């Protein structure tokens with residue numbers, strides 16, 4: 001069974017909620033074994049067990065939260081050839097996809113992971129949220145789409 005891990009950072013819970021909705025999309029495909037974890041609790045030594053990893057960050061000052069950039073750098077030190085990755089962010093206002101693009105750039109520069117599909121950028125209404133209406137639906141669809149791609 002293919003194994004997927006979802007790692008996220010969150011301050012107010014919005015990115016966690018997006019991660020959980022992505023997981024519910026992934027789980028609709030019953031052939032996947034899905035794990036989810038706050039990046040603080042993520043067991044980086046166990047990453048080799050996964051076929052794919054999804055990484056989510058809140059946008060902070062136009063870039064992914066620092067913990068996530070550091071996490072990507074740590075992944076870059078491991079041999080993850082043949083494993084796949086996709087990213088997601090939460091943002092306010094006009095910063096659509098800004099953190100997503102920076103995460104993807106960093107992944108391409110620093111790791112051997114292969115990007116499965118372009119990242120997902122989810123809008124929140126204020127610093128503390130909530131997630132903008134309709135956006136959680138997109139998160140679940142994103143999970144479903146990734147599941148289909150992984151099983152091809």
Ligand SMILES: Cc1cc2nc3c(=O)[nH]c(=O)nc-3n(C[C@H](O)[C@H](O)[C@H](O)COP(=O)(O)O)c2cc1C
Pocket residue numbers: 009010011012013014015016058059060061062063090091092093094095096124126127128129
């Ligand atoms: C210190 C700080 C800086 C932020 N800077 C930006 C920013 O530059 N652009 C943006 O779109 N959102 C910015 N935000 C809003 C966050 O993206 C928003 O709080 C986040 O999506 C909420 O996710 P969370 O509940 O998972 O922490 C900032 C938030 C904080 C706390």
